[in-house]
Amino acid sequence: MRTFSLLKGQPVFEAKTGARIGEVTDLCITNEGVVTGLMVKKGVFFKQTYFLDIKDVASFGGDGVMIEDDDNLERLKTVPEYTLHHQHSLNGKMLISESGESLGLLEDVYFHEELGTIVGYEITDGFFSDITEGKQIIQSEKPPAIGKDAIIVDVNHT
Secondary structure (H helix, E strand, O other), X not given: OEEHHHHOOOEEEEOOOOOEEEEEEEEEEOXXXXXXXXXXXXXOOOOEEEEEEHHHEEEEOOOOEEEOOHHHEEEOOOOOOEEOOOOOEOOOOEEEEOOOOEEEEEEEEEEOOOOOEEXXXXXXXXXXXXXXXOOEEEEXXXXXXXXXXXXXXXXXXX
């Protein structure tokens, strides 16, 4: 399990050649709250964004992401349903419990790398609250309901 903030900016390497292919810039997330893949920036001068299916990741290391083949990267043709920081961003959306309690604003997600399942949410109540109280982590075993205005999570089964 890892957070996206630890993954962002990590280099992506091709295992068979050791070549650095690009770097992780975002997560691609479905309406059901499943991480389907990574957005990877590739190129020296004219950087382009590619999609890397989470199933094509050989391993998530502490210092980089390993893939078997550069061919696993697909040019990003359509905008993902949701991302954490780019178009259709979930970052900063209100997290609300199924019982209607406001939990805070989404800042990061915890997910299982192999499955793509989101299992936790790092939330913030603002800069000063983060300094005095620290950030909160909400765990949830059920998929969220992602809406236009808020993300509804089940916090009863933690």
